[in-house]
Amino acid sequence: MKQINISKPTKNSNHKPSSKKRPLIVILAVLVAVGLVIQVSIDVVLYNHVIRNPAPDQLVSLIIKATEAQTKPAVTDPHTNKIYLPEVGLVLPASTGTFNQLLYGYMPPFDDWGGELNVTTRQAMQGSEVKIISANASNNSWWHGSDQSKIFDHVPELQACARGVAVYFDAKTATESQLKPVSQVHLADGRTLYIGIDSDQYKCHYNMSGLLTYLKQAQSYKITD
Numbered sequence: 001m002k003q004i005n006i007s008k009p010t011k012n013s014n015h016k017p018s019s020k021k022r023p024l025i026v027i028l029a030v031l032v033a034v035g036l037v038i039q040v041s042i043d044v045v046l047y048n049h050v051i052r053n054p055a056p057d058q059l060v061s062l063i064i065k066a067t068e069a070q071t072k073p074a075v076t077d078p079h080t081n082k083i084y085l086p087e088v089g090l091v092l093p094a095s096t097g098t099f100n101q102l103l104y105g106y107m108p109p110f111d112d113w114g115g116e117l118n119v120t121t122r123q124a125m126q127g128s129e130v131k132i133i134s135a136n137a138s139n140n141s142w143w144h145g146s147d148q149s150k151i152f153d154h155v156p157e158l159q160a161c162a163r164g165v166a167v168y169f170d171a172k173t174a175t176e177s178q179l180k181p182v183s184q185v186h187l188a189d190g191r192t193l194y195i196g197i198d199s200d201q202y203k204c205h206y207n208m209s210g211l212l213t214y215l216k217q218a219q220s221y222k223i224t225d
Contacts, residue, residue, distance in 0.1 A: 060151060063158070070162050070163075072103065074103065085104055085119075088106060090117075090221070102122075116167070128157045138150070165208055165212045166198060167193055168193070169193065171192075178199065197212060
């Protein structure tokens with residue numbers, strides 16, 4: 001009987017997918033790439049309009065809170081209604097109306113700078129804040145960043161009202177600050193106050209000149225622990 005040798009087929013190590021599968025792979029790759037591009041585009045839009053340009057309501061809140069953080073209420077004696085500024089040892093006579101709700105901020109001296117006291121009124125702060133809130137309310141579009149520019153139109157006045165009337169404790173610092181006008185008040189403890197309004201503070205239109213006159217009535221008192 002004749003023997004027939006049947007050889008086993010050898011494996012082809014260079015086996016490649018059939019040409020019919022290639023279009024499907026290419027399509028999937030394109031879809032993935034397009035998906036990534038769309039996701040990146042969405043991320044960029046969200047970054048520009050949410051993170052870099054927060055919603056107007058949020059922006060207004062941030063501006064107002066940051067400005068209010070610069071001041072705090074003066075201390076009013078409930079019996080005499082006199083107003084005290086404890087950090088600087090000053091007391092003001094009782095007042096009615098606008099000046100009975102004073103706010104102030106104090107930056108103590110350092111190096112050759114003599115320190116600064118800023119006094120304003122709650123009415124001035126609230127009035128300038130309302131202008132920013134109203135500017136925001138009149139621009140209801142969240143998407144257009146240009147609408148927010150009207151909010152910033154009123155920020156200089158709010159900042160000026162937060163600073164109010166400036167009080168310095170030495171002539172050199174007062175001169176460098178370019179106060180207009182400068183009123184000097186000599187205190188019983190030997191200190192001299194230099195009271196005035198700088199050029200930027202004139203942007204506040206809430207009776208800063210009247211507040212300046214009122215502050216000229218300041219007297220010193222001994223601070224006790």
